Amino acid sequence: MNVTDLQFAQDLDGKDPLAKFRELFINEDPDLCYLDGNSLGRLPIRTVEVVNDFLQEWGSKVVNGWADWIDEAETTGDLIGRAALGAAAGQVLACDTTSVNFYQLAGAALAARPGRKTIITDKANFPTDRYILQGFAKRHNLKLIEIDNESPNTANHERITPELLERYMSEDVAFVTFEVIQYRSGARNDIKAITDFARGYGALTIWDASHAVGAINLNLDKYGADLVVGCTYKYGNSGPGAPAWLYVSHRIQKELRVPIQGWFAQRDQFAMGEVFEKNDGMRGFQIASPSILGLRCINTAFEMIEKASIDEIERKCVIGTEMMIGLYDAWLKDLGFVLNTSRNPEERGGHISLIHPEAKRISIALRLFANVIPDYREPNSIRVAISPLPTSYVEIWNGFARLRDLTATRQYEKISTTNVKVT
Numbered sequence: 001m002n003v004t005d006l007q008f009a010q011d012l013d014g015k016d017p018l019a020k021f022r023e024l025f026i027n028e029d030p031d032l033c034y035l036d037g038n039s040l041g042r043l044p045i046r047t048v049e050v051v052n053d054f055l056q057e058w059g060s061k062v063v064n065g066w067a068d069w070i071d072e073a074e075t076t077g078d079l080i081g082r083a084a085l086g087a088a089a090g091q092v093l094a095c096d097t098t099s100v101n102f103y104q105l106a107g108a109a110l111a112a113r114p115g116r117k118t119i120i121t122d123k124a125n126f127p128t129d130r131y132i133l134q135g136f137a138k139r140h141n142l143k144l145i146e147i148d149n150e151s152p153n154t155a156n157h158e159r160i161t162p163e164l165l166e167r168y169m170s171e172d173v174a175f176v177t178f179e180v181i182q183y184r185s186g187a188r189n190d191i192k193a194i195t196d197f198a199r200g201y202g203a204l205t206i207w208d209a210s211h212a213v214g215a216i217n218l219n220l221d222k223y224g225a226d227l228v229v230g231c232t233y234k235y236g237n238s239g240p241g242a243p244a245w246l247y248v249s250h251r252i253q254k255e256l257r258v259p260i261q262g263w264f265a266q267r268d269q270f271a272m273g274e275v276f277e278k279n280d281g282m283r284g285f286q287i288a289s290p291s292i293l294g295l296r297c298i299n300t301a302f303e304m305i306e307k308a309s310i311d312e313i314e315r316k317c318v319i320g321t322e323m324m325i326g327l328y329d330a331w332l333k334d335l336g337f338v339l340n341t342s343r344n345p346e347e348r349g350g351h352i353s354l355i356h357p358e359a360k361r362i363s364i365a366l367r368l369f370a371n372v373i374p375d376y377r378e379p380n381s382i383r384v385a386i387s388p389l390p391t392s393y394v395e396i397w398n399g400f401a402r403l404r405d406l407t408a409t410r411q412y413e414k415i416s417t418t419n420v421k422v423t
């Protein structure tokens, strides 16, 4: 069977152990090819009920509810850890945003390496991380190294390796920080190799797993990760603005201190004492009152991930992205597209990146004329993702067929790129 036959995708769906999860999501338009689950996941049907139940709970319990709600950042954190991170209980907190959590852990890492004045990231890193680091470097008078690995056609597709990192490392480095999966190219970095390498210089490693959580088994405990942050609304399907999470390895929880020391981190919170005293465990990393509504959305979505099993999810990402690359070879290569993601499944996650000089107009035209939602990233790439629980192989196959037709017939030439804000 050839990948260019629709039957190929139908067969994959037929034997997909995760196929049954698709109907558990809201899907109002069966003709839509939603290939943007790496940006915002679909809505699980059960979440609607769970949110309503919580409103009832709030209405009837009012302030008494806090007796039950007070520890939920930790219980939801443990669920995320168990379902998707390969993290034993007591190392994950579901709270705030990825950006706030990243600031908190960067501050903690810096304070844990007094005297060191260098921090390292890469230019391909997600903007919020780079901006936070730039502000950080200025405030603390640090040398910020942004490794230039951006050029779209580099052989390694923005991948970070110890060999690349080596020439920037020294005993002055407090921490290095990278994405587990590069948001644009989809390159997957080796958590263990980089963490071990940085540790050799006494530096900590902070990973941003936003584009990886819910797509691959992160195996954080097994790989000996130090500090990790991530969101829940991409492959996590927990909803726009749902709380993010942070992971602090058991090994270093005692020595680390976050810069915003709020009242939830206080050892005896309700004694309302005069002086801050950091609590043990993950509570010592929590700033303040969690969004219980948001946590309930996470619970629903990550219980689905746990049920499906993260290894099975990762397997579907491998098969789905392999099919995408097969369709790229057969249909898109000759239309001016360049694949900017590794052909080695161990070096990618759930999305691939396709570069095209007309990427922007093509991605807009796909939404307007072809009922396909991909996403566009500056300056010239289209990203397409398989979100293993809600996406079918046929949905991807159809999306690629429409992408081929729309590009071949140059329908995108009807689009003017002015006045389009969110891509």
Ligand SMILES: *Cc1c(COP(=O)(O)O)cnc(C)c1O
Residues within 6 Å of the ligand: 097, 098, 099, 100, 126, 128, 129, 179, 183, 208, 209, 210, 211, 231, 244
């Ligand atoms: C999506 C994403 C974020 C989002 O940050 P928020 O604070 O949730 O807005 C951060 N980092 C990376 C790598 C991302 O992919």
